[in-house]
Amino acid sequence: MTERSFVMVKPDGVAAGLTGEIISRIERRGLRIVALHKAVMARSVAEEHYDEHRQRPFFDELVEFITSGPVVLLAVEGDGAIAVLRTMMGATDPKNAAPGTIRGDYALDVGQNIIHGSDAPGSAARELALHFADLDA
Numbered sequence: 001m002t003e004r005s006f007v008m009v010k011p012d013g014v015a016a017g018l019t020g021e022i023i024s025r026i027e028r029r030g031l032r033i034v035a036l037h038k039a040v041m042a043r044s045v046a047e048e049h050y051d052e053h054r055q056r057p058f059f060d061e062l063v064e065f066i067t068s069g070p071v072v073l074l075a076v077e078g079d080g081a082i083a084v085l086r087t088m089m090g091a092t093d094p095k096n097a098a099p100g101t102i103r104g105d106y107a108l109d110v111g112q113n114i115i116h117g118s119d120a121p122g123s124a125a126r127e128l129a130l131h132f133a134d135l136d137a
């Protein structure tokens with residue numbers, strides 16, 4: 001089923017020069033970039049984005065990190081895009097991420113794991129509305 005996901009190259013990925021590599025992997029997989037935007041995320045948007053983690057001990061560190069430099073925000077479309085992108089990203093803790101995944105190839109620290117991708121249709125819709133308000137549904 002064709003669906004859309006929200007993907008973000010985090011500040012560590014942008015700083016490491018991995019934006020092109022990540023976009024290339026997404027496109028070569030057969031998924032389509034339908035919107036793309038580079039920006040430093042406002043603190044209020046970052047807190048909303050990570051709302052589900054508000055009570056976690058790492059929440060402040062997470063918001064601090066995600067607003068620490070430019071990120072690249074992407075709306076990505078394709079067959080089964082949400083789950084396909086999660087598989088391409090690898091496990092949240094890069095130490096557990098399989099080689100060949102983005103986190104498994106380029107990251108080591110759970111707090112700085114290069115990439116975000118929506119984990120379900122509901123979060124994809126919420127995140128796309130938050131970051132790409134003018135994108136047609």
Ligand code: IDP
Pocket residue numbers: 053058062091092110111112113115116117119
């Ligand atoms: P996900 O990014 O794979 O969906 P989530 O559990 O939704 O993982 O966590 C969101 C982000 O919060 C992670 O990508 C990671 O950067 C950060 N995070 C998760 N767990 C920890 C932790 O234990 N310490 C520090 N940061 C964490």
Ligand code: MG
Pocket residue numbers: 119
């Ligand atoms: Mg998540």
